[in-house]
Amino acid sequence: MPISTLPKAYDFKSTEKRIYAWWEQNGYFKPSNDPNRPEFDPNRKPFVISIPPPNVTGELHLGHAMFVSMEDLMIRYQRMKGVPALWVPGSDHAGIATQLQVEKSLANEGLTREQLGREEFLRRTWAWKEKFGGIITGQIRRLGASCDWGRERFTLDEGLSRAVREAFVRLYEKGLIYRGPRLINWSPGLKTAVSDLEVEYFEEPGTLYYFKYMLAGSDKAFIPVATTRPETILGDTAVAVHPEDARYKEFVGKKVIVPILGRGIPVITDEYVDREFGGGALKITPGHDPNDYAISLRHALPVISMLDEAARVNANGGPYAGQDRFTARVNLWEDMRTAGLVIKEEPYTLNIPRTQRGGEIVEPMISTQWFVRIAPLAQAALEAVRDGRIRIIPERFSKVYFNWLENIEDWCISRQLWWGHRIPVWYCQQCAEMTAAREDPISCSHCGSADIVQDPDVLDTWFSAGLWPFSTLGWPEETPDYRYFYPTSVMETGYDILFFWVARMIMFGLEFTGEIPFHTVYLHGLIRDENSRKMSKSYGNVIDPLLVMDELGTDALRFTLLVGSTPGNDTNLSIKKVEANRNFANKAWNAARFVIASLQGIGDQPIGDQRSGNSGLPAQPLTPNSYPLNLTLADSWIQARLRSLVRDAERLFQGYQPGEAGRQVYEFFWSEFADWYIEIAKLQLAEGGQVGTTTVHTLVHVLDACLRLLHPFTPFVTEEIWGHLKGAVTEIAPGLSPAGGWEEALIVARWPEPTPADAWETRAVADFTLVMDVVRAIRNLRAEKNVPPRRRIPAVLVGGERTPILRQQGAAIATLAKLEIDHLAIIEALQDKPEGHIALVVGPVEIYLPLAELVDTAEQRARLEKDLGEAESQIQRLEALLAGPFAEKAPPPLVEKEREKLAGYRETADKLRAQLADKV
């Protein structure tokens, strides 16, 4: 047999690069990759995914690898089904993250953004984006992402910026955007407001400080108050006690004195106060605490801001003005101690709010910001999921989604940054009115004055991200893309940005386009290390997907991420798993080498009728229905298993369980096709003739189908193998081509069509399972008896009714079980039990192995008795089962199945008993 055209080893590195470039060049990533179809075919419903845009200056991590793999899988599956599949790529300007990076690089030059000025800073940031913006998309390509790069977008590009303005102005005009002073989360390091979502809480050790709020005009009477942040005393405007707290009844309505500052503030009552906590009295700092702010509104208390934008004490802090908030805390407390106002300090665990980006402690502050009045939008978004127009997978996240939207607060959208979409509002210096405009105005829309200035702030990055599914398709223009591809189909992303992004896209989609932006939300889990710890640089447990791809191949990484992870559940990634999947790619490669080599073997040897110029193989592919006429049992079996696999895969893909589908294909390919079928195929090929011919056909057919099924998981190795297979078949045996011919490339090849189950499938599987069981039993015994692997042994198989099947597969059994083919007797019945044989019973089949020297009567007997015991206990179990209510209540086919099992066990038990009787 000539050597395969495939190189002995699969070189994934060069292959991946070459194949990706080839796909892209040929336009396969475009939704209209079929030249016979119009670009916007109204008769076909497209499948569309908008990529979760990575940060433009980001670098690939496993989170990216996860979503790219999953989305690419979905897109490839749909594409192979003949659906116009569009995956829109792009990146996000990521306001804070990018600005921080640029500022960091400026700091290395000893510069600040203030020194540069806004214009120059933005110029530099764009330059930075040009320089590093391509890195992430290059890395996404390496993962095999079949995005339509011709439609790539960036949140700050012209079209998307127009969309942002349109959205802002529409909301403004509808009264859904307002500006005003509110208590917001302030990041003193970044010097910007951040939204509630951008604050994370950490439990940290701290101190609870107890002190005296002295009653005005008294040097004895005081209310004991506890606080974790003494510096905020400087901003207190009241002390609150519970209305029913007898201890402080007489203080209510009177004034107490703010320590050091000497201001008098009222003692009020509020249900909010917990009598059990601290001294049962609460100091009220409306300017720097959300709860206190709420109380101040109820009681019309004044609000004092006592910190500046860098969180230093301002003029309201008297002697502490200019001090950092933590310095002031220490100093004030010491001064209070000196003044005799300190009661005690005790250790206390604090819940510290920190900014997601900078990590410094967030300061609640009163600040004038822009907000989206979110309730009406949230209502619509809630309904879309409630009434099923949008389905969230896994479903349990619907509850999380509902809970968040039902309790949502107005969204603070302004950021005191420079990198982002500038708020399209101008303030008139003359009449003090403001104008929100789609186009930059040159004069005030109210008084006509040209003396107008634009709001200096930019919008939250998530504002533009919320428009992503439609802004990337051209909205607000009614472009052909927008008309044809919107609404999109699936939003696939991590559950960690359900609120940040998914909910906002739904709200904005419904508000601006009047439609749901996608019908399905598929949430994947987070990738953790093998000990289920979060991957982080400080732990040093970060796995770099690029290194993994270098080492083990992209396909291996993709397969690992896609298979064995469940939607919504975190996945622990271990390199061991990736290695195992690298081995799988290798397995596929080698199996393909065998198939192609066998094809060449056929080409060399005159098999059958050569007159048509090819190898005389049937012009039409054999249908599996021809079993058992044209196909051997092994052929029929593998075809039956394949058909069943295709059905399962289809069901699983449709049910958004592609991981399980991948696992099943893996199992089938390795442990059925490679381990059993290929081994038998070797024999059948040697036999030649019609059997050889159908064997090659089966090999080609099954391999081809597996490559198609695997392609969405492992696109590179399958495309490469498939190309070789196609080439070899076309050249050597064109008659073996799939019905309908070979497509141009696997990426655009047809997905295997599921077919209804036929009766012959069950029969083939049952029959071949018997063969496998016989082989296994003999192998097992050989191993147990330490029969040298090379040693072929004679055997007698007594098959009863199954004799024809065993005879047909005699050669296979002989080879796989290492039997002496010339001394393999397959007979229907045996007159006399042979002496000096080891006997085995496999269901209806008796096996005698004349290993006289290894026969140990006692051991033999023990084994037979053990087997009999097992069979009998099964018989007992099944008899009880079938005698009970099961027989009437369970579905008849199931009952029948159990009856058959029982019959099988009875047969086995009979044989075993006969064996035992004879052996005595």
Next chain:
RNA sequence: GGGCGGAUAGCUCAGUUGGUUAGAGCGCCUCUCUUACACAGAGGAGGUCGCAGGUUCGAGUCCUGUUCCGCCCACCA
């Protein structure tokens, strides 16, 4: 405080209309360099599916309670 997830073989995890002998990979033990593949092949050990109840002819799978681990939301100073 509210909600959610996990608990299945030594390890990491699959197991979705409940179907009766629970799977994989890795690791472990025994053998084999047999011309597709040692990134392999053959055989093997290993699990009363966290615990306690319940529903059902039948429960890893559904319900209730409970323990431990993790996450999300809320933020009692």
